[in-house]
Amino acid sequence: MPAASRSDHHPLVRKLESIFTLTDDERQAVLDLPMQVAVIEEDQDIVREGNRPSRSFAILNGFTCTYKMTGDGKRQIVAFCIPGDMPDVQSLHLKVLDISVATLTKCSVGFVTHEALWDLCMRHPRITAAFWRETLVEGAAFREWILNVGRREAYHRMAHILCELLVRLRAVALAEDHVCDLPITQVEFADALGISTVHVNRVLQELRADGLIETKGTRLIIPDWERLKQAGDFDETYLHLKQGGAAA
Amino acid sequence: MPAASRSDHHPLVRKLESIFTLTDDERQAVLDLPMQVAVIEEDQDIVREGNRPSRSFAILNGFTCTYKMTGDGKRQIVAFCIPGDMPDVQSLHLKVLDISVATLTKCSVGFVTHEALWDLCMRHPRITAAFWRETLVEGAAFREWILNVGRREAYHRMAHILCELLVRLRAVALAEDHVCDLPITQVEFADALGISTVHVNRVLQELRADGLIETKGTRLIIPDWERLKQAGDFDETYLHLKQGGAAA
DNA sequence: CGCAGGATTGAGGCGATTCAACTTCTGTGG
DNA sequence: CCACAGAAGTTGAATCGCCTCAATCCTGCG
Structure with a gap:
């Protein structure tokens, strides 16, 4: 099945499939998410602490890290993010970002609007649950x-x-x-x-x-x-x- | 309204109301959650790393902390938990606990089975979202x-x-x-x-x-x-x- | 009164830091 | 293909923050 095999390349489908088996309906809904792909150079901030983004993103390719700074300019990296991760899903619920995300290498990232994500979640409770689970796993890593x-x-x-x-x-x-x-x-x-x-x-x-x-x-x-x-x-x-x- | 004022004392209602305004239906569903209250003495573990609990709990009263240990017995507290917190919601999604939760003072805690929580979440997407949000806030604190x-x-x-x-x-x-x-x-x-x-x-x-x-x-x-x-x-x-x- | 857990104090030592110089890579342009 | 620049990695010496050990002092409580 060419369609199914292609969907495996979608980072979110892959991530979700690693948590539970998607129904065709759910898989299609994820594949239908409007995603804007961008390539970002090495050592760039993708988002910054204090931002109020209206979309989140998934790392499609490359390495990033999320970090915070002290008042006197010392940096603490709190996580390394690899392809498949969504370092700033938090912005879906929390208005102002408490972290910055920077690329460690040239990256390609896929942006999805909060609106589209919300819509997906409201229609598919099991997908919401999977995202929530991901947040919990992330917490365990912290x-x-x-x-x-x-x-x-x-x-x-x-x-x-x-x-x-x-x-x-x-x-x-x-x-x-x-x-x-x-x-x-x-x-x-x-x-x-x-x-x-x-x-x-x-x-x-x-x-x-x-x-x-x-x-x-x-x-x-x-x-x-x-x-x-x-x-x-x-x-x-x-x-x-x-x-x-x-x-x- | 005596009923409404009483519901304000319910820790979960309070927590959720601090996030968004519950509908009567949602509020009632939370109040209907079967909760088993227990009093736990000072300096006791409520749950331990490696446990596979079938229920989660909310702190109703008193202070607790969640901690982890290194292989050579050094302890790291990763969070202080105060009334209203649910330190081990993670167990709803993640089978085996990666943390222990201990009382710092005599505490009263309310246990809710995962089954009941799941049921609540599946019926009330906005409540799921609120729990997810809480998990994100917890992550920010980490x-x-x-x-x-x-x-x-x-x-x-x-x-x-x-x-x-x-x-x-x-x-x-x-x-x-x-x-x-x-x-x-x-x-x-x-x-x-x-x-x-x-x-x-x-x-x-x-x-x-x-x-x-x-x-x-x-x-x-x-x-x-x-x-x-x-x-x-x-x-x-x-x-x-x-x-x-x-x-x- | 005496005990236990918590708080306090002092001395010596180690892990990690700072600063500053130096070397090795890597990529770029001549 | 080599020269060069900037980034990354390496090194040494002096110093500091925090640790360990161990003794002492509180304070609430039976």
């Missing part, structure tokens, strides 16, 4: 992030975030078993982990020296997944991924 | 928490969390303008802020010395709200409270 930043030392913190990224990338088929492309600079890691760039560098060297990771440019290779997991005190439960259904 | 722990020094971190608590307590009429009862020990603050108890103590002393706070037992008095806000780099936008509608 909680783990707090634990990571609050209670783990830099070395373990870094190991943990690398584990999270690999597992999430695997879930959207952007990573092989223990290899992935990670276009994240040390400055960005620093802002994500709440430490300095200098220290990120030192910690990465330690991880390399301990044989837990290898890097070639932006390519990350994990020679010993079990030991990295252990170093990062990582247990993927909090990501609430569908068990089993990663591949294919 | 993000700010990450920023706080990741990028602010202990002194400012503490000031910030005190600001958040006061504002949230005011919103549910549990605080006067600049005074509230805060039954949170220094150990608990330490676990919330990601610092040691000793340091919590020193930071509190600094805040007192600077005239930003006063404490009498569990009573917190804020002599200079503006300066405390400034010290905490606090801007309440992220709490997404209905503007205006605090008092009364």
Whole structure:
């Protein structure tokens, strides 16, 4: 079925299908969503804290992060977003954005008006439920992030975030078993982990020296997944991924 | 109207009414929710990470916190929960809990089965939307928490969390303008802020010395709200409270 | 009165920071 | 194909914020 296979390429359909099986009616409604695609260069803000957007967007391609700033200009990245994510769904309910979303690489994103999203949700309660579920999963990731930043030392913190990224990338088929492309600079890691760039560098060297990771440019290779997991005190439960259904 | 005034005491009705105006039908559906009330002593876990609960609960009275633990036994509190909050709604969608919820004081909590909640949501899309909105607000608080722990020094971190608590307590009429009862020990603050108890103590002393706070037992008095806000780099936008509608 | 949990204090140590220089990449234009 | 510029990554030294350990002091309460 060419139609069905094409719909699999729609990021929202893919995301929703990973949560529950859509009826034809529901799938069609999602496919009918008017989506405006835009390409955005590296290191650009897509939306900014304080904005009052009238639409949300999904990452179709590329990496982004959501971040906040302190009054004295220090940045904290609170999440890395990968294809399929919708970093600012919140704006559907909350008038003014409390975060900014920036591209880490050149990205293509699909904008959908709040009006269209609302309409979709009101007609399809199970889709609303799925979005709500996604918000809850996102919340779980934030909680783990707090634990990571609050209670783990830099070395373990870094190991943990690398584990999270690999597992999430695997879930959207952007990573092989223990290899992935990670276009994240040390400055960005620093802002994500709440430490300095200098220290990120030192910690990465330690991880390399301990044989837990290898890097070639932006390519990350994990020679010993079990030991990295252990170093990062990582247990993927909090990501609430569908068990089993990663591949294919 | 005695009926209406009584319904105002229902924590969920109150919460929902703070988001949008319920129809009589919706209000009645919430009031009809079968809720099992329980009293739980201080320092008890209500639910634990790894549990698979078949019901969620609302805090009717008292303080709780949600927390996570690292593998080596360090605790990180990720949120303080006050009356009206439902710390584990997530369990409605996510099978296994990624957090524990513990009482800080003796609490009364109201349990509602997932079945009843699902039923309510499926019949009343606007109520689903309101719950979803709550989840988004909770997420915003987590993000700010990450920023706080990741990028602010202990002194400012503490000031910030005190600001958040006061504002949230005011919103549910549990605080006067600049005074509230805060039954949170220094150990608990330490676990919330990601610092040691000793340091919590020193930071509190600094805040007192600077005239930003006063404490009498569990009573917190804020002599200079503006300066405390400034010290905490606090801007309440992220709490997404209905503007205006605090008092009364 | 005496106990327990919470709060407080001091001293020494470590993790992480800052600052500043230096090196290595990567992409671009001559 | 090489030269160059800017970004990213690396290094060392001095310093600071916060931690740990351990003792002490409260305060409410049986």
